[in-house]
Amino acid sequence: MPELPEVETVRRSLLPYLQGVAVRSVTVRPCRIFRDGFDGTLSEVLTGRVFTGLSRHGKWLFLETDGGTVCVHLGMTGQLTVRDRLRVDRPFHRHLKTGLERTIQHPPDRHTHMLAELETGAVLMYRDVRKFGRILWSGLEAGPALRERLGLGIDPLTEEFTVEALRRGLESRRRDLKSVLLDQKFLAGLGNIYVDEALFLAGLRPGRGAYRVKGAALGSLHRAVRTALYKGIEAGGTTLRDFVSGEGQQGYNQEGLSVYGRYGEPCPGCGETLRRGLYGGRTTTWCARCQK
DNA sequence: ACCTCGACCTGGGCGC
C-alpha cells in the first residue's frame, strides 16, 4: 500500500484526533513489527505522554510527543486508524470486484498489533496483515537526527528536492532509473506505483541508466515526481486492496492511474499497448512509444 | 561500492 501519498493521507486524517491528546494506556501484542525498538518498549515509554505533533518524512510517520517520537512505517499492509466511540463499528467490507478490505471503523482483530487508548476515549490502532511494517520509539525529536538514524534521503515534497539535487543523485548511478528512484536513501517516499506514474508523466523509460538523464529531462522528471505525488494526495491515496486513512476511508487515486497495473491496456497518451517488465525486482509498466 | 536475489508474511485470485 503505502507510499508517500498514502502516509500523508493518514497523517492528515489522524491529526485532529491526536494533537494535544494524552495517551491513557497502550497494549502491544509481541510481534516482529516492534523488533529493534530503538530506545524502549512502546507501552512503557508512551503511556501518559501527550501527542504534540504529527509529521512525515518519505514513508515514515512520526507521532511526536513531549518525550520522544513514535516512528511508524506501514510496510505493505499497515493500517493506522482511530476507533472513535462517537462513531459506529462496521464489519470489514470486501468489495466484490476489487477485493478491497476496508471499513469505516472496526474493532481490533487478530491482525491488530497495537492499541493506544487516548484520554478522549478514542483508540489508536495499528493493524498489519503481512507484518512488514515497523513501529519503534525514539527519544529523538522528529528532525534531521532521526531522519539520519532511519537512513532516509530527500523527501520529494520538501524544498530540499531541487532539480540540482535530482541531477546530483542520478549522475553517479549506473543503475536503471526505476531502481534509483525506489532507493529510499536517495529519495524517500516513492514506491512502485508512483515511480511508474512519474516516469510516464516525465516520458522516461524505467530501464534508462540513471546517469543518462540530463538537461530538460531532469526538469521533466522533477516536475513529474511532484505531480504524481500531489495527485495521489489529492485523491486520498491509492487503494488497490487494503489502504485506508486514519478514519478508515479508502482512497481514489487508483481510478486515475495512467500506467501502474494497466499492462496490456492501451496507453492513455498514444494508444500503444502498455508493456510490462522487471526493474529493481519490481513489476514495471510503461509505454514504449511515449517513454524514451 | 555496487548490484541481484531471496527472505520476511498473509491472503486473494485464478486455473484446473
Added chain:
DNA sequence: TGCGCCCAGGTCGAGG
C-alpha cells in the same frame, strides 16, 4: 468446493 500456484503497494541482509 478445493487445492496448488502465483502475485502483491516495502525493506533488509547475504552473497556475487
